[in-house]
Amino acid sequence: MNISLGSVSIPIQDIFHSILGTSEHESWQYIIQNYRLPKAFTAILVGSGLGVSGLLMQTLFRNPLAGPFVLGISSGASLGVALVILGAGLFGGAFSVILMSKWSIVIAASLGSFLVLLAVLLVASKVRDTMAILIIGLMFGSITAAVVSVLSYFSSAEQLQQYIFWGFGSLGNLSWNELLILFCIYTIGLLLTVASIKALNTLLLGENYAKSLGLNLKQSRYIIILATSLLAGTITAFAGPIAFIGLAIPHITRQIFNTSNHKILVPAVFIIGAIVMLICDSIAQLPTSDYTLPINAITSLIGAPIVVWLLVRQRKMVF
Amino acid sequence: MTETSKHMVLETHDLSIGYTSKKATTVIANQINIKLKKGQLIGLVGANGIGKSTLLRTLSSIQQPLEGDVVLNGKSLSDYSNIQLSKVMSLVLTDQLMSKNLSVFELIALGRQPYTNWVGNLSDTDKAVIHNSIEKTNLSELKHRKCYELSDGQLQKVMIARALAQDTDLIILDEPTTHLDMYHKAYILKLLQELTKDTNKTILFSSHEIDLAIQLCDEMVVMNKESVISDTPCNLITQGVFETLFPEDLIGFDAQTGRFRIKK
Numbered sequence: 001m002n003i004s005l006g007s008v009s010i011p012i013q014d015i016f017h018s019i020l021g022t023s024e025h026e027s028w029q030y031i032i033q034n035y036r037l038p039k040a041f042t043a044i045l046v047g048s049g050l051g052v053s054g055l056l057m058q059t060l061f062r063n064p065l066a067g068p069f070v071l072g073i074s075s076g077a078s079l080g081v082a083l084v085i086l087g088a089g090l091f092g093g094a095f096s097v098i099l100m101s102k103w104s105i106v107i108a109a110s111l112g113s114f115l116v117l118l119a120v121l122l123v124a125s126k127v128r129d130t131m132a133i134l135i136i137g138l139m140f141g142s143i144t145a146a147v148v149s150v151l152s153y154f155s156s157a158e159q160l161q162q163y164i165f166w167g168f169g170s171l172g173n174l175s176w177n178e179l180l181i182l183f184c185i186y187t188i189g190l191l192l193t194v195a196s197i198k199a200l201n202t203l204l205l206g207e208n209y210a211k212s213l214g215l216n217l218k219q220s221r222y223i224i225i226l227a228t229s230l231l232a233g234t235i236t237a238f239a240g241p242i243a244f245i246g247l248a249i250p251h252i253t254r255q256i257f258n259t260s261n262h263k264i265l266v267p268a269v270f271i272i273g274a275i276v277m278l279i280c281d282s283i284a285q286l287p288t289s290d291y292t293l294p295i296n297a298i299t300s301l302i303g304a305p306i307v308v309w310l311l312v313r314q315r316k317m318v319f
Numbered sequence: 320m321t322e323t324s325k326h327m328v329l330e331t332h333d334l335s336i337g338y339t340s341k342k343a344t345t346v347i348a349n350q351i352n353i354k355l356k357k358g359q360l361i362g363l364v365g366a367n368g369i370g371k372s373t374l375l376r377t378l379s380s381i382q383q384p385l386e387g388d389v390v391l392n393g394k395s396l397s398d399y400s401n402i403q404l405s406k407v408m409s410l411v412l413t414d415q416l417m418s419k420n421l422s423v424f425e426l427i428a429l430g431r432q433p434y435t436n437w438v439g440n441l442s443d444t445d446k447a448v449i450h451n452s453i454e455k456t457n458l459s460e461l462k463h464r465k466c467y468e469l470s471d472g473q474l475q476k477v478m479i480a481r482a483l484a485q486d487t488d489l490i491i492l493d494e495p496t497t498h499l500d501m502y503h504k505a506y507i508l509k510l511l512q513e514l515t516k517d518t519n520k521t522i523l524f525s526s527h528e529i530d531l532a533i534q535l536c537d538e539m540v541v542m543n544k545e546s547v548i549s550d551t552p553c554n555l556i557t558q559g560v561f562e563t564l565f566p567e568d569l570i571g572f573d574a575q576t577g578r579f580r581i582k583k
Contacts, residue, residue: 031548062417081419194438196436197438197439198435198438198439199438201429201432201439202429202432203417204416204417204418204421204429205416205417205426205429206412206414206415206416206417208381208410208412208414209410209412209414210379211378211381211401212404212405212408212409212410213405213429213430213432213433213485214401214402214403214404214405214406214433215401215432215433216401216402217401254420258420259418259421260418260421261421263438263439293332
């Protein structure tokens with residue numbers, strides 16, 4: 001369904017032919033195989049990955065406002081990208097050409113989110129209170145945001161535009177190779193999540209109870225944070241900081257399934273995340289038009305009213 | 320080991336409790352020597368701020384003792400790993416539940432966590448234990464309700480059932496009767512007494528319901544400013560321990576009725 005929508009309209013029948021490589025239209029086959037299929041896969045990975053990492057953060061921090069980015073993951077990625085795009089001008093000349101390539105942005109974003117996360121983990125090992133980690137993540141976010149604004153003050157209009165474009169988020173720029181890397185790291189993150197399901201359910205009682213039930217609190221906390229950063233970090237690196245999905249999908253899922261049991265929530269968030277992302281992507285394509293809207297705007301435009309509507313309808317927060 | 324110490328579930332040796340920070344050590348109580356016998360209901364009473372919660376937190380390994388030792392089933396508390404401890408001691412705390420969107424059954428089932436596999440699936444034994452604790456606490460009718468639909472008294476029963484499902488020798492409850500009306504206070508404490516009789520578990524709870532505790536407990540631990548004394552309620556009354564609990568200006572203990580009365 002998602003695959004069939006795009007600036008070139010291709011009949012459904014031909015899509016299957018194109019996927020199988022038996023289509024008569026070579027250009028259609030090219031569009032499907034190298035553009036729309038990877039994009040649909042990216043949407044599934046991004047939606048499910050961000051949704052699951054949001055769920056992890058909300059349970060770990062016992063806070064319905066938490067999302068995958070509260071640990072400063074997205075601000076770290078933004079900082080990395082900002083340094084590359086906006087800082088490129090400072091180095092000037094040939095060097096900037098190398099820096100401008102797409103891979104350098106991916107690497108910078110990964111490195112940025114990884115370093116911020118490392119800092120948060122380091123502090124987390126010293127601080128026992130989970131809430132404090134939340135605040136620390138937000139503080140790191142503020143610091144990086146400040147650095148980014150200082151950098152943008154000194155950069156040219158084109159650089160600024162490029163940075164802002166990255167900030168819009170994009171599902172469509174991934175080749176199969178990049179997708180494979182994303183998929184591998186994503187799988188590790190997901191496996192860690194599945195391994196933490198029991199710990200997540202125990203954490204529903206609060207930390208003292210969890211400890212009295214034999215949970216190794218420190219270890220579980222590390223695994224959950226690591227899973228989140230792997231999922232959210234790589235997704236941000238490849239697709240840009242995609243807003244809202246991580247925060248909203250767990251809420252939408254809780255409202256629909258009316259449960260807090262992670263044995264149900266994790267797979268449900270996974271599926272709903274993927275579906276919502278595919279829908280958002282289809283809308284962003286603006287069917288039958290040549291424009292593609294920034295995915296970041298669509299996720300919020302579509303998602304926010306859904307969450308508001310669900311909350312109003314249920315008249316209470318399910319958490 | 321002598322014959323009596325075999326029946327001890329928990330003993331403290333010259334235990335000193337309190338808080339340490341970089342600047343100073345705050346000792347809340349020291350020289351605590353209490354013994355909890357198997358199958359008994361023990362009430363812990365004392366004035367506000369005397370350190371009841373701190374003592375319970377220390378006994379349940381949430382916080383470290385300053386000095387001395389806590390011995391649980393003949394083994395020092397510090398030698399237990401989290402998972403080992405979870406099979407010997409369960410807790411009912413004053414902590415708010417993070418999520419009340421669990422059904423009563425799901426919440427009680429969480430008590431089986433120390434015994435379940437990596438993903439937390441319930442075996443037949445687990446289910447049998449859960450149903451048993453649901454029946455013992457008369458929760459059968461509420462089984463499928465969500466926790467946010469419950470009254471405080473019902474929720475407290477659910478938390479007790481959860482601790483029961485954890486199937487431990489010792490259950491420690493921190494002020495299980497706060498926020499409850501007179502009937503439910505009596506109900507919960509009576510339930511605890513029945514549980515010790517039925518299951519031979521040892522239950523230690525802190526409470527401000529001194530008169531109820533005197534009537535129901537096998538032994539009581541009384542904390543006052545000078546010391547921590549434990550004995551049977553009758554002996555404690557004879558020794559006049561309850562008179563030392565509070566400042567003497569407002570209320571006094573009436574040994575005849577086992578109640579506190581306002582001084583006229």
